[in-house]
Amino acid sequence: MLSGWNLTPKSRNDCTGMLKIRRMYVVTNLESSAASVIRDNKLINSTTVVAVSGGLDSITLLHVLLSLRTTLSLTLIVAHVNHGLRGPESDADEQFVRNIAHAHGLPIYSTTLNVLLQAQQTGSGIEAAARKLRYDYLIHVARQTGARAVAVAHHANDAAESFLLHLARGSGIHGLASHAPVRDLTNHVLLVRPLHGVLKTEIQQYAISNTLQWRTDSSNTNRQFLRNEIRHTLIPALTSVFGSDICTRISRSAGLLREANEIVQRTTHDLVSKIVVDDNTYRIPIVMTEALGQAQTHEVFRAVIATLTGNLPGYSTIQRVWGLVAAEPGHSVEISDMHTVWRDRDHLTFSKNIQHHETVVTITADGEYVLGKRTLLVETKNHCKVTITPNPNIAYVNSNAIVFPLVWRTWKHGDRMVPFAKNTSVLVSDLLTNAHVPSSQKPYVHVIADAEGLLWICGVRPAERTRVHPTDQSITIFTYL
Structure with a gap:
């Protein structure tokens, strides 16, 4: 040797x-x-x-x-x-x-x-x-x-x-x-x-x-x-x-601290595995943060942020996210240029920011349409009995109340609609809040509109003008997948 x-x-x-x-x-x-x-x-x-x-x-x-x-x-x-x-x-x-x-x-x-x-x-x-x-x-x-x-x-x-x-x-x-x-x-x-x-x-x-x-x-x-x-x-x-x-x-x-840290990380890993939604989203119930306490919740925050952003967060970032636990729904904290933590009604949602592209899908007739990860099925039924099944992801529309072509897009601030069973126009942002749509999910909500305005906030609420009456002979069915 x-x-x-x-x-x-x-x-x-x-x-x-x-x-x-x-x-x-x-x-x-x-x-x-x-x-x-x-x-x-x-x-x-x-x-x-x-x-x-x-x-x-x-x-x-x-x-x-x-x-x-x-x-x-x-x-x-x-x-x-x-x-x-x-x-x-x-x-x-x-x-x-x-x-x-x-x-x-x-x-x-x-x-x-x-x-x-x-x-x-x-x-x-x-x-x-x-x-x-x-x-x-x-x-x-x-x-x-x-x-x-x-x-x-x-x-x-x-x-x-x-x-x-x-x-x-x-x-x-x-x-x-x-x-x-x-x-x-x-x-x-x-x-x-x-x-x-x-x-x-x-x-x-x-x-x-x-x-x-x-x-x-x-x-x-x-x-x-x-x-x-x-x-x-x-x-x-x-x-x-x-x-x-x-x-x-x-x-x-430092070695003794590493041993302690290994124990903490094993526990944290088990907790994080329970709150993952997908590769870009984690949702932590507020009741979980209360049960875990501040110290252990901080470890969960740290692990989630490190996984999403690729960087271990500093003390100030953890403190700002912890502040959301006591905040009102709708508040948020940016944890990187591409990631945000939202305070929803019952959760903290850690997610990648949506890339806002003005993508609009034009609907010209019955068929299947795709926007991002969502699919929309459009089907018109004439002169036949339609059984209306309550489902937030299905809208039954009086065909005579709409004019093709339609547009399918992400809602925008300033959008308004007279909602079903109402007679006054309401901001879509307010309708989403009243429907308890989590703040983290609001940017992803789609709407369908014609030349006269919004017909349906997909998965949330249709417009009053689309109401189906017993005498209507033609019904258009939108299925949001």
């Missing part, structure tokens, strides 16, 4: 020397930690993409996995992301990683990304934009190569930094429990952190004892990034007060 490599460069940031490998192997905490993660997640005899930046941590991770390659039957693939933020320095990092991959006969995938453009387009920070693009690329490489896992070099100090960062931001259990040793990147690809339980000092000692060479990222000292401020100011301060194992203890606390 491999114990180390020596690139024998002129400087630590140079990779021009030839690779020399020492054939000594000593089991260390790094190797045992990595082996445990691999075994526990059944990654033996599988392909793993190793994210290698060229820095100390990722170079050490690659060396550790190479040391375990034969024992655990690992197929390793190197992936490098050039964020293009440090000019020639970034390019030199990429070449450094290429040299190492080639020296070991490992396939390497690399890309150069425009992080600044991503940050501008999304309004996110540089770190967030870089992380999003980086993981998207790693997933791409994993899918392309059939890898079961992507390995990154995060360690115990990183976990402590993330914990403190989320704590400072006021995060809940989800944020504080982040940085798990393993999690799903996609349905078929795992993100693994083989050095999760290892301290930075152990990584440094391992690298030095194995004469590893690595690149130094100048941005790691930039105090403009909050994580660097935590790393260089807060962690040393905590270490001076609580001792050198503070990162281990913080990481352990």
